C-alpha cells in the first residue's frame with residue numbers, strides 16, 4: 001500500500017521538467033516536496049494524478065496507475081486554485097464531493113463540519129468570489145478532502161495564508177493524516193515540511209538532490225551549528241580551527257561546524273572571553289541543507 005514513483009521523467013519538447021524521479025510514500029505518511037520555482041513539483045503531482053502522461057517511468061498507487069476510476073479515493077488541491085467563483089460555497093462543496101461519488105446528504109453534513117472547524121460557517125451561502133483569498137483557500141482545502149480520500153495531494157496548501165490560518169490548516173491536515181490518509185504536499189516553506197513530514201525530497205531542475213526521512217537527511221548532511229549567547233565580541237572565534245561558518249547574531253554568534261570536537265574548542269575559548277548565557281549544539285535546518293545542495297537562497 002503505497003505511492004510509488006519509479007524513474008519518472010517528463011519532457012516538454014526537448015525540455016526535461018522532471019528527470020528520472022524515484023520516490024515512495026507509505027500508507028498514512030506525510031511526504032514533503034521542496035523545490036524552487038520551476039523545480040518540477042507541480043509536473044510531478046500532475047503525473048501522479050494521471051493528468052499528464054510521463055515520458056518514461058512508472059507511477060502507481062497501491063500497485064495501479066491513478067485513473068478516473070480512482071478519483072473517489074484521491075484528493076487534489078491544485079496550485080492554480082480551481083473553484084467556481086460564482087457558485088455558492090456549500091453548493092460548490094456538495095457538487096465537488098458528489099463528483100467523487102459522495103452522497104449529497106453526507107457531503108452537506110461534512111461541508112458544514114469543515115466550515116465550522118475553519119471558523120467560516122457563515123460563508124456557506126456566499127459566492128466564492130466574495131471571500132478573501134485566505135478563506136477561498138480554506139474552501140479549496142475542504143473541497144480536496146471532503147470525500148475522505150486515502151491519497152491527498154496538496155500543491156502549496158499554505159501559500160498566501162496568514163499565520164493563524166496556516167496553523168488552522170496544518171492541524172486539519174495532521175488530523176486527516178491521523179485518520180490514515182497518505183498526504184503529499186509541496187511547499188516553499190522548509191519549516192512547514194520540517195514540522196509536518198516524515199519523509200521529504202528536495203527537487204532542483206527536475207532532479208531529486210536530497211531525499212529521505214528528515215532525521216536521516218539532517219544526519220547525513222554532516223554539519224551542525226553551535227549557538228552562543230554572550231555579550232563579548234566573538235569575531236575572533238570565527239577563525240578557530242574547524243569552524244566552517246560564522247554569523248554574528250543579535251545576542252551572540254552562530255558557528256557552522258563539521259566535527260563535534262570543534263564545539264568543545266569553541267566552548268573553551270568562549271569561556272575565556274567572559275560569562276556565557278547560552279551554549280547549544282543544534283542540528284542543521286532544512287534551509288541550510290537546501291542552500292548547500294541547491295546552491296542558492298530559497299525564493
Ligand SMILES: Nc1ncnc2c1ncn2[C@@H]1O[C@H](COP(=O)(O)OP(=O)(O)OP(=O)(O)O)[C@@H](O)[C@H]1O
Pocket residue numbers: 012015017035036037038039040041042043044079
Ligand atoms: N505544459 C508545459 N509545457 C512546457 N513546459 C512546462 C509545462 N508545464 C511545466 N513546464 C515547465 O516545467 C518546469 C517545471 O514546472 P513546474 O510547474 O512543475 O514547477 P514547480 O516546481 O511546481 O514550480 P512552482 O514552485 O513555481 O510552482 C518549468 O520550467 C515549467 O516552465
